[in-house]
Amino acid sequence: AQKITQTQPGMFVQEKEAVTLDCTYDTSDQSYGLFWYKQPSSGEMIFLIYQGSYDEQNATEGRYSLNFQKARKSANLVISASQLGDSAMYFCAMREGEDSNYQLIWGAGTKLIIKP
Amino acid sequence: GAGVSQSPSNKVTEKGKDVELRCDPISGHTALYWYRQSLGQGLEFLIYFQGNSAPDKSGLPSDRFSAERTGGSVSTLTIQRTQQEDSAVYLCASSLEAFLLHYGYTFGSGTRLTVV
Numbered sequence: 001a002q003k004i005t006q007t008q009p010g011m012f013v014q015e016k017e018a019v020t021l022d023c024t025y026d027t028s029d030q031s032y033g034l035f036w037y038k039q040p041s042s043g044e045m046i047f048l049i050y051q052g053s054y055d056e057q058n059a060t061e062g063r064y065s066l067n068f069q070k071a072r073k074s075a076n077l078v079i080s081a082s083q084l085g086d087s088a089m090y091f092c093a094m095r096e097g098e099d100s101n102y103q104l105i106w107g108a109g110t111k112l113i114i115k116p
Numbered sequence: 117g118a119g120v121s122q123s124p125s126n127k128v129t130e131k132g133k134d135v136e137l138r139c140d141p142i143s144g145h146t147a148l149y150w151y152r153q154s155l156g157q158g159l160e161f162l163i164y165f166q167g168n169s170a171p172d173k174s175g176l177p178s179d180r181f182s183a184e185r186t187g188g189s190v191s192t193l194t195i196q197r198t199q200q201e202d203s204a205v206y207l208c209a210s211s212l213e214a215f216l217l218h219y220g221y222t223f224g225s226g227t228r229l230t231v232v
Contacts, residue, residue: 035220043205045223052218091158093220103149104221108158 004107012113021077021110023092031097034075039089087114122208122224137193137227141210151207198231
């Protein structure tokens with residue numbers, strides 16, 4: 001079974017609109033971390049935001065926020081007031097804590113295109 | 117260094133030749149990872165180094181692939197007898213501590229390998 005599922009292979013959004021990128025995860029661990037990365041066409045992977053499983057508040061970083069719904073195992077990325085520079089691939093990833101599983105487990109990514 | 121440095125940034129090689137890809141992680145980062153990303157795809161785990169422990173080679177696709185990390189710092193990924201299916205972007209990442217949930221990865225800008 002997929003550990004990280006990103007159901008939107010691609011999205012088109014009008015500039016200045018908010019956008020939500022979906023991510024669901026599967027783990028039996030109580031302790032885990034969730035990450036979002038951005039990959040522009042230039043290829044580098046850029047860390048955006050982190051949410052720990054015990055964090056009570058949703059994580060926020062500037063225009064990025066993570067809508068963490070633990071019971072639904074959902075960790076959607078919300079980008080407010082989208083900009084043309086937000087066009088990129090976005091990857092959701094998880095690190096599990098209790099199984100000594102040290103790797104980040106990656107989703108397949110969502111390609112986001114912002115339209116002017 | 118200030119970031120993860122990878123070289124070369126681009127490599128074109130003939131089928132059957134050997135190639136070496138280099139990764140210089142952030143100073144003090146004990147964990148180092150190699151990933152492969154084919155065009156439009158997600159990240160495929162290759163190998164992981166943590167300090168002086170034996171590396172996790174479980175992701176290497178064949179025995180043509182090998183990697184080493186000297187002195188707990190610089191790593192070299194070697195692909196012998198390259199094949200066209202080896203064409204991809206090879207990403208290196210380092211992390212301050214592999215076993216702490218909130219430490220994500222810092223990625224290099226990748227090496228784009230093209231086998232002709």
